[in-house]
Amino acid sequence: MMVTITGLDPDVFYDLLFVIASTDQYRYKYANMKWQTVGESEVHQNEEKQKFKHPNGPNTGEYWMQKPISFRGVKISNYDTSKNGNVSIYLTRQNKDMTYCMQ
DSSP: OEEOOOSOOTTSEEEEEEEEEESSSEEEEEETTEEEEEEEOSOOOOGGGGEEEOTTOSEEHHHHHSSOEEOTTOOEESSOOGGGTOEEOOTTSOEEEEEEEEO
């Protein structure tokens, strides 16, 4: 995943976070060429496990704005492998990804 950052103060230090969050509390399955709700999810993910801090941070706004930023180090798995730096998601849930820039 690549993101382009603009509008930061060039002299201030920032961290970048990649976050994956569930969009609702339901489980889904793919059947008959469409996604179908199959009940409520039993797994409530720990949000701390869903965050990946970019290894080049903190860094200046100038650094983050000079070229697109890659989150190549994010490894997505539906197993709890967060100890290894992976972002754990559950593939039976709907998820969205977000990138945060924090001062």
